[in-house]
Amino acid sequence: MERRSNRMKQLDRLISNNPAVTALFLNKSTTVTVIIADRNYRVADCTKSLTTALHLSEKPVGVFLGDILFPLNDTAFEETAVASKGSDNPVPQIFRLAYSRVLYRCFISDIDEGYLLFGEHIESTDNDALDGMTLLNNELANIIRELGKKNRELEEANKKITELIRTDHLTGLANRRYFQERLGEAMSLALRRNNPLSVALADLDFFKSVNDTWGHDSGDLVLREFAALVRGECRQEDLAVRFGGEEFLILMPQTTAEQARVLAERIRQRLETLNILGNDYRITVSIGIAELGSADTQDALLKRADVALYRAKEEGRNRVVIG
Structure with a gap:
């Protein structure tokens, strides 16, 4: 019993x-x-x-x-x-x-x-x-x-689907859609805690000529190598993004514009030394930086980074400018 x-x-x-x-x-x-x-x-x-x-x-x-x-x-x-x-x-x-x-x-x-x-x-x-x-x-x-x-198994499948939705398939970096999701959260947290936050918008110089001269496979190689460089230089809390085409973006919490400049300069200098295409053609990058202001919207912050990037191009490319 x-x-x-x-x-x-x-x-x-x-x-x-x-x-x-x-x-x-x-x-x-x-x-x-x-x-x-x-x-x-x-x-x-x-x-x-x-x-x-x-x-x-x-x-x-x-x-x-x-x-x-x-x-x-x-x-x-x-x-x-x-x-x-x-x-x-x-x-x-x-x-x-x-x-x-x-x-x-x-x-x-x-x-x-x-x-x-x-x-x-x-x-x-x-x-x-x-x-x-x-x-x-x-x-x-x-x-x-x-x-x-x-x-x-379902959890693993959902995790992979989420990664695919958030990731740029060529470079493995976060895509623009996921960046826009994270940016609002990061800005709110920074403003609430009175912490700095900066974004760096990077554009590969004369990238169109790479595609036109050596083909799109070479262009894709340059994008992947630059993405690997950016990923390797970023901290765990940073978000590296392929923003579109040859444009990349780094979201840096708890980082002032001057601190962001240090990271951006390191990326610029390292890229300049790489022989990605194997023919001594040097790839360079121009980078614009903007630090979050108390009155900034997402569009306003990105606009200032874009204006800074435009200045870097106008001033001769292969440089970092703070907006």
């Missing part, structure tokens, strides 16, 4: 803690007979095996238990239900399956939703009952594990 009680407690926990998994199990299982009834003794759910035994096409949801399982003694049935509520030891009760000669011995346990009935044929032995309860526990546990695996 103690082993049977422990099995029922395990079923209680599985069913109470995993309603979605329990519903899936009840829809699939044909190996055991389980009924979940509400406080009015009406069927809330059951295993497929009961539906089959009753020769029904659908589950008898909402049907009164007394119309499905005929107790051999009405008084004993009520006493059993009451006695089982909150009991550590489920009380067995004999029922006849509706309109048949099949007898079931049911163990009734109180659960949050109402009552859990585990049924076994009357000719079953105690070991058979324990085996049946163990089988139910195992089936529920297997479904929980499988569902957990599927959930993990």
Whole structure:
């Protein structure tokens, strides 16, 4: 009896803690007979095996238990239900399956939703009952594990989809769409905490001539190499972005314009030393920097960075200008 009680407690926990998994199990299982009834003794759910035994096409949801399982003694049935509520030891009760000669011995346990009935044929032995309860526990546990695996796979798939949505496919940097999402959050945080924030807008000099002279494959190589350079120079809290075409942007929280200039100069100088195309043609970059002001909107901040970039171009390219 103690082993049977422990099995029922395990079923209680599985069913109470995993309603979605329990519903899936009840829809699939044909190996055991389980009924979940509400406080009015009406069927809330059951295993497929009961539906089959009753020769029904659908589950008898909402049907009164007394119309499905005929107790051999009405008084004993009520006493059993009451006695089982909150009991550590489920009380067995004999029922006849509706309109048949099949007898079931049911163990009734109180659960949050109402009552859990585990049924076994009357000719079953105690070991058979324990085996049946163990089988139910195992089936529920297997479904929980499988569902957990599927959930993990779904989470990984969603994570990859999110990365694809946020990432520029050529360079691996964040794309413009994701930058616009992050910029508003970063500006709000900086203004609320009175912290500096700067953006650097970079444009590769004479990039069109690279495509025209050596082809778009060479142009793509230059974009990827510059993106790798920018990514390597940025801090973890910075956001490196391919803004579009040959334009790149760096969002730098807790960074003044002068501090941003140091990073931008380092990127400019390192790029100038690289022989990306292997033919001694040097790629250079012009960079405009703007620091967040208290009255700045997103457009205003980016506009000042763009104006600074234009000045860098006008002043001879291959330089950093603060706007």
